[in-house]
Amino acid sequence: MVHYYKVNCVRDNLRLIREFVTVVLRNLSLSEIEVNQLVLAVDEICSNLIIYSHNCNPDYFLEINIEDQAGKILFEIIDQDANFFDISEYQEPKISNIIKERRKGGVGLMLVNRIMDTVEVSVEDHQNIWRMTKKIAKK
Incomplete structure (x- = not known):
């Protein structure tokens, strides 16, 4: 079932x-x-898109889809009209630098990568689509 x-x-x-x-x-x-x-x-992903990509502009929308698949959960965040983020070029920051520079942000995507099993970003039909999966054990 897909939740939208x-x-x-x-x-x-x-x-x-x-x-x-x-x-x-x-x-x-x-x-x-x-x-x-x-x-x-x-x-974290939605915050970055809403705050930084769209500057909290209510004329833009995000769609969030959550699908329970066999042994995993698929999350899709569909963002229309945002700048493409090439995740392959993402360089994880060093925690020591963040602490040293007393930065308040900069760890969100690092956390996402550690929580999720896969994180991908693609462009389809002029939309950025963030796809993240997490393996789950059935109870």
């Missing part, structure tokens, strides 16, 4: 996205820790 949610790019909608993801994942009988990790990963 669409929101405009307003910062306040990040709370609604987290609530949507939480409800879907709790229905999959995941542990609270797994739910929280996956909500964090989706929130």
